[in-house]
Amino acid sequence: MLKFGAPWALLVVSIGWICWQNVQINELQASRHKRELNSNWLPGSNDDDNTIFMPIYAQVSKKHIRKVCMEHFHTFKHYHREVEKKVIDPLPKVPASVKELKRKCSAEVSFGQPVLIGERKNPDGCAYLDGGHWHVCEMSHGYTMLSFKGNRRLNSSETRAVQFLPYPFDGTDNMVYNNTMYYSEHDRLIAYNLKTEKSNSIHLRTSLDPLYANSTSRLDVQAEEHGIWVLYRRRDENILSVSRLNAHNMQIVSNWTLPSIDTSTMCNSFVRCAILYSVECDGTVTPVYDFYSHTYIQGRKTVWEGLSQPIGNVQYDPNSRAIAVYANAKIYKVPVLQ
Ligand SMILES: *[C@@H]1O[C@H](CO)[C@@H](O)[C@H](O)[C@H]1NC(C)=O
Ligand SMILES: *[C@@H]1O[C@H](CO)[C@@H](O)[C@H](O)[C@H]1NC(C)=O
Ligand SMILES: *[C@@H]1O[C@H](CO)[C@@H](O)[C@H](O)[C@H]1NC(C)=O
Numbered sequence: 001m002l003k004f005g006a007p008w009a010l011l012v013v014s015i016g017w018i019c020w021q022n023v024q025i026n027e028l029q030a031s032r033h034k035r036e037l038n039s040n041w042l043p044g045s046n047d048d049d050n051t052i053f054m055p056i057y058a059q060v061s062k063k064h065i066r067k068v069c070m071e072h073f074h075t076f077k078h079y080h081r082e083v084e085k086k087v088i089d090p091l092p093k094v095p096a097s098v099k100e101l102k103r104k105c106s107a108e109v110s111f112g113q114p115v116l117i118g119e120r121k122n123p124d125g126c127a128y129l130d131g132g133h134w135h136v137c138e139m140s141h142g143y144t145m146l147s148f149k150g151n152r153r154l155n156s157s158e159t160r161a162v163q164f165l166p167y168p169f170d171g172t173d174n175m176v177y178n179n180t181m182y183y184s185e186h187d188r189l190i191a192y193n194l195k196t197e198k199s200n201s202i203h204l205r206t207s208l209d210p211l212y213a214n215s216t217s218r219l220d221v222q223a224e225e226h227g228i229w230v231l232y233r234r235r236d237e238n239i240l241s242v243s244r245l246n247a248h249n250m251q252i253v254s255n256w257t258l259p260s261i262d263t264s265t266m267c268n269s270f271v272r273c274a275i276l277y278s279v280e281c282d283g284t285v286t287p288v289y290d291f292y293s294h295t296y297i298q299g300r301k302t303v304w305e306g307l308s309q310p311i312g313n314v315q316y317d318p319n320s321r322a323i324a325v326y327a328n329a330k331i332y333k334v335p336v337l338q
């Protein structure tokens, strides 16, 4: 009896424990949704007042765990009626606009391995992907950007256009999104439409120290499904600030301060689907913060193998759903796997 009973009992205890965790997660989510409802989506706030660490699997397969719990609770019906009731409670109502934003992208993705697309001469440079187009710079400071149509033309260096910018760019962590280049110039973030040649800007008093290891960038501008994000440290401050901008008028929509994230030891980072990913100098990519729920997360790591060192820029492109990497004169593309 003991011989066959013990593993069975262990299974029951394990399932019970997982389900108890699931109830905890549901409670966390309920309070998180309540916060969202009280404060619109993505409000500016100091998130460290209410930091929540979520267990890893909560980020990965909530639905699956709920399903497992439901199935097993049916076989132990006498067991905690109340818990079961909580488990099958529908999720709190979410405003339609939030649903719309969430529908556009799923946080539950994995990243492929970097594919070498082309090579440049200068170890210091940048490469951005905007739909089917590449935009490349040859230095970490300058006025010109080279444009290439497609991977093959970048590989064979058949330049489609040379763009002259109205102000010089600083650093390598700039961005081209929907044919507009968003870039750092002293204390400004400039938006320059490469087609209409119209520009707009916003003043950001950023720290003079580089944001990342092995970098000259004072800020990192990223585009993703919800708009434009700027990662930087404010002047004379040592902590990471993040601002989300409206891409059309360059107004700040929300601000965050994330003191638990130290960018000075990482080589880069990027934002995708309202999740901040850190990129270590050895190519390890980790989801570290969820802007949607205002929580630090400890998600599944991906190791990008074979990247040249040091890493100069890592930018996600929502149009082609791929990540552009410039590392020591080599240009890579990393697919996002749904
Ligand atoms: C073109 O791409 C191939 C990989 O497909 C790579 O081996 C080669 O070095 C690239 N050529 C240049 C000039 O970057
Ligand atoms: C960028 O272009 C894509 C595709 O045309 C469009 O869906 C998206 O709304 C545009 N983004 C912005 C901020 O205009
Ligand atoms: C974000 O921070 C900037 C700089 O401190 C400030 O000017 C702006 O009003 C803030 N915006 C919001 C929406 O909190």
Ligand SMILES: *[C@@H]1O[C@H](CO)[C@@H](O)[C@H](O)[C@H]1NC(C)=O
Binding pocket: 213, 214, 265, 281, 309, 310
């Ligand atoms: C990049 O920065 C890391 C951390 O500061 C350092 O260990 C490494 O040597 C640097 N690599 C290069 C190629 O500069």
